[in-house]
Amino acid sequence: MNEISNFHDHVAHMDTIDVAQLGSSLVVAPHPDDETLGCGGTVAMMHKQGIAVHFLFISDGSMSHPNSKQFPSEKLRDLREQEARKAVQILVGNTDHINFFRLKDSLVPDKNSALFSETVERVTRLINQVRPETIFVPWQQDPHRDHRATWEILSEAVKNATAKPRFLEYPIWFWELGKREDLELIGQMKKLAVAIDETLEIKNKALAAHVSQVTHLIDDDPEGFMLSAEVIAHFNTPRELFFESAS
Numbered sequence: 001m002n003e004i005s006n007f008h009d010h011v012a013h014m015d016t017i018d019v020a021q022l023g024s025s026l027v028v029a030p031h032p033d034d035e036t037l038g039c040g041g042t043v044a045m046m047h048k049q050g051i052a053v054h055f056l057f058i059s060d061g062s063m064s065h066p067n068s069k070q071f072p073s074e075k076l077r078d079l080r081e082q083e084a085r086k087a088v089q090i091l092v093g094n095t096d097h098i099n100f101f102r103l104k105d106s107l108v109p110d111k112n113s114a115l116f117s118e119t120v121e122r123v124t125r126l127i128n129q130v131r132p133e134t135i136f137v138p139w140q141q142d143p144h145r146d147h148r149a150t151w152e153i154l155s156e157a158v159k160n161a162t163a164k165p166r167f168l169e170y171p172i173w174f175w176e177l178g179k180r181e182d183l184e185l186i187g188q189m190k191k192l193a194v195a196i197d198e199t200l201e202i203k204n205k206a207l208a209a210h211v212s213q214v215t216h217l218i219d220d221d222p223e224g225f226m227l228s229a230e231v232i233a234h235f236n237t238p239r240e241l242f243f244e245s246a247s
Contacts, residue, residue: 004178008234011241014193019045022166023133024052026126028154030108030138030146031061032084033210033227037235038170039136039242040091040203041196047092048198054097054130055088056123057081058150063105064213065224071212077102079212086209090202099126110149111156123157131163139169139243141185143177168192168242175234190244197238204236 019042027043029035035043035055043053061080062073071079085095101122109115127135137154138147151169158167169189174182196203211217213227 003180003183004175007175007183008237010191011193011237011239014191014239014241016193016195016239019051019194020049022046022051022168024054024131025134025136026054026056026130026132026165027136028056028058028138028150029084030058030144030150031064031105032057032080032087033207033213034138034147034172035084036087036091036203036206036210038138038172039168039240040087040206041199042136042194042240044091044199044202044206045194045196052097053092054099054132055084056099056101056126057084058101058103058153059105059108059146060100060102061105065218065221067223068218068221070220071218076212076218080210083210083212087206090206090209097130106146108146108149109153110145111152113149116153116156119153120156120160123153124160127157127161127163127165132165134166134168136168136170136242139171139174141174141182142171143173147172166244168244170240170242176231186243188246190246192242192244193239194242195238196240200236200238207232207235 027035027039046053060077062077065071065076081100088095088098109119138150140151142148218224
C-alpha cells in the first residue's frame, strides 16, 4: 500500500532522540531476530554509551521450518537460541543478560489463552528484577499474532510491575502487511526515531548471525520461512522507528 511505503519518507524527516534519554532497557522479542530487526541499531548505540540492555525471547522460534527433518523442533529451537546469543554478542558485546521463555512458536498466549496469566506473572517478575527504564516491544497491531500477543503480555505485566518503564513499540510486519487503519492508530501515537548511522553495520552483522532465517541453511522444508531481501531492506536504514502511546 502506497501510504505505508511512503511512511519511510516520514521517518527520514523525524526528529531523533538520544538513546541516553531511554536509560537501561529490556528488549522483548517474540522470535529470535525480532530484537535485531526492530531495535538492533538502537541497543548497539546504548552499548556504546555504557547503557545496560537485557533481552527476553518469548517464543522458541521452532515453527520457522515446521517440516524439516534435518532440524526437528528441539534442534531448531536450540539453533535459534545459538543464533540469538551470537546476535546479542555482536550488538552489546556480551550475552550476560538473556532470558529464553521457550513458549511455542505461533502459540504465544494472548489474553484469551489459559496460559496468559501465568506468562504475565513470569514477565512481571523479570521486570521487577531488571527494573528497566524502557521496554522495547513489538507494535501492538503488528500483523503477526505472536507479536500482538507479546504486546498484550507486556502491557499487562507493566501494569502489575512495581517498576513503571517507558514502553516503546517497534514495527516489524507493518511494512509488508500493514493496513490503512494501522496508519490511523499510528497517527494517534508519538513517533520517535533513533539515528543508527554509527551502528547500522553492527546491526546488519547481528542479523546475519540469524543464519537459519536469512539463508538456505535449512533446505529440506519447501514451506520454511526465510527473510526476503525486500523485508530486510525495510530495516537496513539509518534510523529506527518506535511508537509510543500518547497517554
